[in-house]
Amino acid sequence: MLKLALNTYPFRLELGYELGFGPEAYEKMAKVIQAFHEPSMDILFSYTNWDRDKDPHKDDLIQDSALNFHADIIDDRDQKISQKVKEVLLQHYAPERDPKGNQSVMDQLLAYFRQVPIEELNEELLQKIGYVVYEEQGNYTLEDQDPTTQAFVNSRLVAANSAWLLPYERPVYLKNILWYRANTQEEIVKSFELTDWWFTCALVNPDTQVEDYRYFLNFTEEHEEECDGMVLTISTPNPQSFKDSVIPKLVELLGEELEIVE
Structure with missing residues (x-):
């Protein structure tokens, strides 16, 4: 059973392993991300550079x-x-x-x-x-990656900063975060293939700082009694817009198996 928990914040889309794991889930996860997307927005994925010496x-x-x-x-x-x-x-x-x-x-x-x-x-x-x-x-920075990955990120680069948007303490060896644009289904899947499908991304209005996101998504794996599998956490300054605009798209995409808990 897929569950969208609206009784906690950030909101949680608990997917378990229903969409598959790794490459078999790429296409569907790209569609989940695009459910948040509007033509006026950019989807900015993060690539984190770490300081090897401070690890x-x-x-x-x-x-x-x-x-x-x-x-x-x-x-x-x-x-x-x-x-x-x-x-x-x-x-x-x-x-x-x-x-x-x-x-x-x-x-x-x-x-x-x-x-x-x-x-x-x-x-x-x-x-x-x-x-x-x-x-x-050890891949600590983008420069440690292969030329294809470097070119993919650098050609789409929008900003580089140290904005830490995740809900846990900022790691001491954070160097900076590169935010690169991947708006299409093809670009999102390519991002998964070249970087990591455990992603963070911000959906922002053009020429807006990442911190002023419309939606901030973090996709990871959890192994807890109540949730075992993949989880997408959703932060937004406008929960009502999320409920009115995004949830209907998620229901259409994920079908009747999606349980909404309010």
């Missing part, structure tokens, strides 16, 4: 990166991370050797590294490997 979880992430690489459970399809780890291993075990002429030796060292129980490995070596993996895997 309070950095040490834990480095440790986890070393453990995950040792267990061979990271995404390394192009072998870029493995090659850098091999060079760290060669520097540790045979610093006199040049990586350019010792690929086979580095392959053997990597195989040995993964065979040895992690608790028996040198702690300094694990720290170096964890840092290399963490650096390669």
Whole structure:
């Protein structure tokens, strides 16, 4: 059962997994967003840049990166991370050797590294490997992303600021937030594909600051007793307009399974 809770604020559209999860839900979620859209509005998605050096979880992430690489459970399809780890291993075990002429030796060292129980490995070596993996895997800013994603966001960029609109405390390592326009169904789906379908977006009048939104939407996953699955929270300075204009569109889109709780 889908539920729209109007007896709390922000309002909550509890979708569970009824629309699917990940790519199978992209098209329907894009239509949900467009139910809030009017021709006079822009849909601005957020891309958050984080300060790597101020991340309070950095040490834990480095440790986890070393453990995950040792267990061979990271995404390394192009072998870029493995090659850098091999060079760290060669520097540790045979610093006199040049990586350019010792690929086979580095392959053997990597195989040995993964065979040895992690608790028996040198702690300094694990720290170096964890840092290399963490650096390669961590996407803290748009510049860490692939050129296609960078071009998609930058070509639609409307504003960059530090406006924190979510209902929890602003993280200490927030750098800034990029707000980019994605008004069409195709652009919204592409945004999901390139960035994240757990999104935040603001629907604003043109030439209006993001903080003066008409609607602010935050889509995430919850695992609570009363709600297990995907939830869209809805903030608006004009609840009556939401009830008059948007709810009928949501009812038409989601059908009779949508329960409205007032």
